[in-house]
Amino acid sequence: MPQSIKVAVDAVVFGYDAEEGVSVLLIKRKFEPFQKFWALPGGLVKDDESLEEAVRRELKEESGVDVTYLEQLYSFGKPDRDPRNRVVSITYYGLVRPKDYQLSAQTDAEDVAWFNISRLPKLAFDHKQIVETAIKRLRGKLAYEPVGFELLDKKFPFSDLEKLYQTLLATQLDRRNFKKRIMSYGFLEELDENVQRSVGRPAALFQFNRKKYFELKDKGYNFDLFL
Amino acid sequence: MPQSIKVAVDAVVFGYDAEEGVSVLLIKRKFEPFQKFWALPGGLVKDDESLEEAVRRELKEESGVDVTYLEQLYSFGKPDRDPRNRVVSITYYGLVRPKDYQLSAQTDAEDVAWFNISRLPKLAFDHKQIVETAIKRLRGKLAYEPVGFELLDKKFPFSDLEKLYQTLLATQLDRRNFKKRIMSYGFLEELDENVQRSVGRPAALFQFNRKKYFELKDKGYNFDLFL
DNA sequence: CCAAAAGTGTTGTTGTTACACCCATGC
DNA sequence: GCATGGGTGTAACAACAACACTTTTGG
Numbered sequence: 287m288p289q290s291i292k293v294a295v296d297a298v299v300f301g302y303d304a305e306e307g308v309s310v311l312l313i314k315r316k317f318e319p320f321q322k323f324w325a326l327p328g329g330l331v332k333d334d335e336s337l338e339e340a341v342r343r344e345l346k347e348e349s350g351v352d353v354t355y356l357e358q359l360y361s362f363g364k365p366d367r368d369p370r371n372r373v374v375s376i377t378y379y380g381l382v383r384p385k386d387y388q389l390s391a392q393t394d395a396e397d398v399a400w401f402n403i404s405r406l407p408k409l410a411f412d413h414k415q416i417v418e419t420a421i422k423r424l425r426g427k428l429a430y431e432p433v434g435f436e437l438l439d440k441k442f443p444f445s446d447l448e449k450l451y452q453t454l455l456a457t458q459l460d461r462r463n464f465k466k467r468i469m470s471y472g473f474l475e476e477l478d479e480n481v482q483r484s485v486g487r488p489a490a491l492f493q494f495n496r497k498k499y500f501e502l503k504d505k506g507y508n509f510d511l512f513l
Numbered sequence: 514m515p516q517s518i519k520v521a522v523d524a525v526v527f528g529y530d531a532e533e534g535v536s537v538l539l540i541k542r543k544f545e546p547f548q549k550f551w552a553l554p555g556g557l558v559k560d561d562e563s564l565e566e567a568v569r570r571e572l573k574e575e576s577g578v579d580v581t582y583l584e585q586l587y588s589f590g591k592p593d594r595d596p597r598n599r600v601v602s603i604t605y606y607g608l609v610r611p612k613d614y615q616l617s618a619q620t621d622a623e624d625v626a627w628f629n630i631s632r633l634p635k636l637a638f639d640h641k642q643i644v645e646t647a648i649k650r651l652r653g654k655l656a657y658e659p660v661g662f663e664l665l666d667k668k669f670p671f672s673d674l675e676k677l678y679q680t681l682l683a684t685q686l687d688r689r690n691f692k693k694r695i696m697s698y699g700f701l702e703e704l705d706e707n708v709q710r711s712v713g714r715p716a717a718l719f720q721f722n723r724k725k726y727f728e729l730k731d732k733g734y735n736f737d738l739f740l
Numbered sequence: 741c742c743a744a745a746a747g748t749g750t751t752g753t754t755g756t757t758a759c760a761c762c763c764a765t766g767c
Numbered sequence: 768g769c770a771t772g773g774g775t776g777t778a779a780c781a782a783c784a785a786c787a788c789t790t791t792t793g794g
Contacts, residue, residue, distance in 0.1 A: 363564040486745030487791035712766040713772030
């Protein structure tokens with residue numbers, strides 16, 4: 287008896303916003319099973335595309351999002367995770383700035399939206415588990431790599447980075463110690479520009495220096511951001 | 514056009530031995546493609562078994578090894594990784610004590626053997642890449658968790674643990690500092706027994722206290738073994 | 741002048757590294 | 768008695784954590 291397992295990909299795309307915190311991109315399913323449930327963007331892999339191509343295609347099709355940073359997360363394959371037939375899903379997670387995209391639901395998606403990770407709706411299939419796995423991984427990654435690159439604007443006040451870390455790690459940080467540590471790596475540069483959002487003293491803007499970052503990383507430098 | 518992708522699992526099983534160092538379990542393929550090439554144990558997933566069940570079954574069938582510690586590694590799915598048809602492989606890695614097993618080649622394996630990771634033969638498919646990924650992961654894991662559990666005998670002299678780390682991390686360790694650190698976690702206990710292997714002063718035996726280890730781990734304790 | 745957020749150094753404590761000699765055994 | 772591997776403590780240094788007041792703006 288030949289094997290009859292389908293191969294799918296699903297994506298957990300994280301977005302960050304200083305006011306909203308961390309959110310995940312979800313689509314509302316147009317068809318059964320789990321019609322009208324929220325679910326992760328994803329779908330079956332085509333015979334001639336790679337796994338990563340498949341995720342990017344599905345993301346674009348269903349939500350209109352083109353993600354730059356994308357990494358494989360885990361593969362889920364319990365025999366009964368899809369009620370129709372057996373589907374093994376290779377999942378990926380990505381990071382974007384929500385403001386960079388205009389969401390647009392298409393193909394099997396009736397709707398698309400960002401959901402704060404602390405206020406997720408009921409999800410289709412085993413997608414809750416997938417999202418939880420992704421959050422754990424994101425936290426882990428954050429601890430030894432400056433994920434802010436992908437989640438913050440090109441130029442941002444230092445307090446944005448601080449808030450991002452505090453939100454993701456669910457902890458308080460000492461502003462001075464945090465800044466000292468981040469600046470000591472040398473991949474973050476201060477600009478001669480200020481910005482003021484609402485009240486208070488205007489803040490200096492910073493930007494990541496990707497070149498320096500990758501130089502350090504390639505040298506095997508360890509960004510120990512355990513805080 | 515329906516999807517026609519097969520789902521396989523492959524396992525990178527590591528063994529450690531104080532004299533031999535770190536080795537990987539390989540099988541010699543009985544059939545085409547890559548007939549008589551060495552390859553990772555693995556094969557197609559059956560419709561009604563989970564991915565992990567599939568790996569364990571294939572491992573047992575092809576090599577006679579029953580692995581206790583097993584973790585998902587990565588999924589490989591480039592369209593051309595198998596010359597016959599498209600196969601997505603979900604790979605796992607495991608750790609065992611080679612001496613615990615009597616190898617026995619069966620089903621599609623003509624032979625089974627341990628190969629030192631620095632003297633690997635030419636491998637079938639993209640298995641070289643898979644092994645490299647697994648070695649990287651093992652090194653990473655070693656840095657924050659005491660992998661010795663699975664790779665050393667129940668009771669072992671402290672120098673075995675030291676050698677294991679030095680081998681895997683390819684670095685020299687200061688005996689006193691290493692012991693201080695390991696002992697400070699409290700999951701390793703010294704026994705009232707000595708052993709003498711070849712010449713030299715007899716060594717005290719140690720054993721892992723799994724209970725204490727998992728207690729600490731569950732409390733979110735961080736084993737920072739970066740050395 | 742008050743509220744709000746940004747900015748800025750120092751000190752005590754803790755953890756990490758470097759380092760060298762004695763011990764128990766077999767041959 | 769010598770070769771082999773096992774066992775042990777301390778001191779200098781570096782890293783980290785704790786901590787509070789001043790500055791700039793808008794209203």
